[in-house]
Amino acid sequence: MGTGRGVEEAGPGLAAVAWRWPVKAFQRPPRVLVVDDDPLQRRLLLKALEPLGVEAVEARNGQEALDLLRDGLPHVVLTDLHMPFMDGLELTRHLKAQDPLLPVLLLTADGERELRLKGIAAGADDFLNRPVDLAELRLRVKGHLERRKLQERLEDLEHTLLALMRAVEAKDAYTAGHGERVAQYALWAAEELGAAERELEELRLGALLHDVGKIAIPDHILRGDYPLTEHEWRLIRQHPVKGDEILKPLRIHPQLRPYVRWHHERLDGSGYPDGLTEVPPLVQVLAAADLYDALTSGRTYRRPVPPEEALRTLEAEVQAGRLEREVARAFRSVLLRNRVLRAP
Template sequence: MGEPVARIMVVDDNEMNIRVLEALLSGRGYTVSTAHDGEEALEKIQEEIPDLMLLDAMMPRVDGFAVLKKLKENPKTRLIPVVMLTALSDLDSNVKAVELGADDFLTKPFNKALLLARVRSLLHVKFLLDELESVDEIIAMTARIVEAKDEYTEGHVERVTAFALGLGQAAGLNEWSMRNLRRGALLHDLGKIAVPDDVLNKPGKLDKEEWDHILRHPEVGASILKGLKSLASVVDIVLHHHEKLDGSGYPDGLKGDEITIESRIMAIADIYDALTTKRSYKEGMSKETALRILQEEGQEGKLDERLVNIFSQLVERGEFESLGDRIPNLFNIPPPPPR
């Protein structure tokens, strides 16, 4: 399967340059759009986001550097690869372009073969990045499938994901950790896919064998994901979201620092939702009672006390109050860019 037809935007104030580039690129099967200055380029991008931009550095009014800066500030456009075209073999402009986030630069007059080679390789990277976004779509879909299996936990995955991300952000996790946390939260109960339906949905007490099925879900989930390279750091969250700091959790009985901050966050989010949700065999607890239980577990050294305190403040501030309205969008949070 070949790559999709790429859309390239050429921005240059010189009509002759535009024509040359347009002919060159459309001759290779690319779809080309053009703009004659920075302002026009930014307007056109509102309508359609190109897969790649060739951007002249020196233009009247809004120059290439200003356009580049704007593109990199906007989450919607910051992943567009940009090749700066500089008329000067002036080192300063080239350095400035790269510092502002240009992926490459070419000095005019440029070599056609070189230009085409750069375009090809940047587009290749761009399409790989687009693929990564679909990994997140697959994760969200998988999460929905798991949830559909368990009739008592409707909305659990979305709520836990929202709690975990809220807590992660307040605890100051970086973008990379937040991405893993989001994926881990969506997939934390993936292993329940292997728990028989009648065990998962049993209204009464579970016997020993049935409990064993449930207790194995972190390991099953982790083993399903283990082969997927891009999810390596997510596997740990799935495997250890039921661990407790004093070693009383499962499956590995990890203690203290052996449990990552992402897994500690997940444990708090997961327990809080389980306590506050109504099931067929129990009422949901009030926020206050649930927070008290979390705080007790914090004092007993089972949950991370600092994180429990941050989480309590978020709940008390009403941070998750309007969660009901936000749930439909939760699966569509755009992921932060990959490293």
């Protein structure tokens, strides 16, 4: 519990490096929760964090730390392993259950390999050896705070983009929820095809935002409640290009671009806007999901078709050389598994 666990400062070179969190980065200073049953250790750790300009709060054990969460989650948690009432491992499990992305740093002594492995299993993000090098502590906490802030910015960006997408769908009551349904169908099929976790996340965002370019299309054209002229059809066919342009300033644009720009491309070159004959497999998955949902959803000019009929349309796309057979097969398989289709 505190005995024999010291805190040592590194040499003057590292210790002199002072870094403070930018004032505008958060609406208030980032919050770091320090959990340790030894009051001397807590005091030293809190003192070490002062140069970072954070709001440091302290708790004597895991249970007391959880009580503090009623005021909101911190940005980083620094916790000892050995504490009464609730130790660092159990605290880590509770924290990760509330927010899997919350950075948790465990303080361990040399030779505690088994406990480190248990910490990894509990979800710990980092470890600091005791006696703690305070310069290293500051650098580790600084790094986790920077990653946490980037994470929050990406989450804010995603919320903004999804709000934009819902604004697009709100232009036509018949397309409400289209993005979410397409994303679900596409993810099911992509998992069936063995896509990696990173690919699934990019596909999810790409599917949700695939029609974002339609925000540039006049409302009366999108509603399609009258026969469109050739000029109006050309405008509609520009929405993948418009979506590409909207997302271009974003850092994630290269990952989302294939889904937003190419979801109407076909393997025989008959698609738009670029007339591709080589379409990435996961873009084909999105294209199939988009077509399937369009067919099975009602429109002002037609009734929705049954799932089996929509799948026959996908099969016709395969026969015409516009879609890979494996994509259509994966679709049928996952729709059966998720009980969208009835087994014959």
